Amino acid sequence: MTVAERDLALLTEAARAAGEVAMRYWKNAPKAWDKADSSPVTEADLACNDLIMGILRRARPDYGWLSEETPDDTTRLRTEHQFIVDPIDGTRAFIAGEKHFSHSLAVAHNGKITAAVVYLPALDKLYTATEFGPALRDGQPITCSRKSLADQPNILTSKTALDPQNWPNGVPQFQRSFRASLAYRLCLVADGSFDGMITFMDAWEWDIAAGSLIAARAGAKVTDRDGLALDFNAPAAQSAGTFACAPLLHDDLISLLQ
Structure with a gap:
């Protein structure tokens, strides 16, 4: 073992x-x-x-x-x-x-x-x-979904994530759902119940540490809001947001932010 x-x-x-x-x-x-x-x-x-x-x-x-x-x-x-x-x-x-x-x-x-x-x-x-x-x-x-933005994905996120100021190239169209636990949101992406979860707000490590690995091992792409890999045990114990999605969907969303 x-x-x-x-x-x-x-x-x-x-x-x-x-x-x-x-x-x-x-x-x-x-x-x-x-x-x-x-x-x-x-x-x-x-x-x-x-x-x-x-x-x-x-x-x-x-x-x-x-x-x-x-x-x-x-x-x-x-x-x-x-x-x-x-x-x-x-x-x-x-x-x-x-x-x-x-x-x-x-x-x-x-x-x-x-x-x-x-x-x-x-x-x-x-x-x-x-x-x-x-x-x-x-x-x-469990495995994540394989949807892209063109497939009308269902994404777990808060209403504030749809603020136009977050999307300089236009707010993407998708179904929005929500769950209170950020860790559970990541797991619901992992098991394919939802196609992605996104948060632009800085995320505490304790909220995302476990779920981020579970989602990643299920095949999801998991990064911060800038598309960079998450790093843990940082002095501030926070990440710059979290995007965990089916791989194609993740790339579609990150491309809209660049």
Whole structure:
């Protein structure tokens, strides 16, 4: 078993354990408040974070740690491997009692994601991948769609992405859909449910780390909004947007931005 495969098994264990914790709070009026950046957080986010961190760091004490719900410690920049975690991605959906929230867990090595898990406990749906293995949903291989912009693709994105100022060569025509969890959006591209997902806004690494590998291993093309490869464990822990699409569709959209 490779290092990435061992890491994947550990991530899966932690994600499923977090799912049990999250489901005890879901639809049970968890305490919630806004953080300094106005994003919501709940007692469930913190409980899941503590559980995941305990499982992962006990097993890999030499790995760095980056999580939405833990103050950033720059010592991660000097480690060879890092855990990148969003304890609950889609907190607004979680608070609203919707099913499309997820636990997003990944390992990075030299700036690249090597193992990834996205688990949706309310749906009991598990997406996984390693750097050289297939993308899987509940243990079965998945592949992205093969559509281009001419094929009337269905793209997961927010309404703000259709602002003409984002598209200097004209706003492309496509069907628009949305899911609260950015990690889940990437997985829905991976399994072919949607043809792409795009966000122009800077994306936190914990939102996209796991899903980006799963989408890429399913055959999708995944870059930032400039068409450049994603790089992880950066000091700012953000990417310049995220485009993850069927390969032809990705190239069509990026060409409209140049």
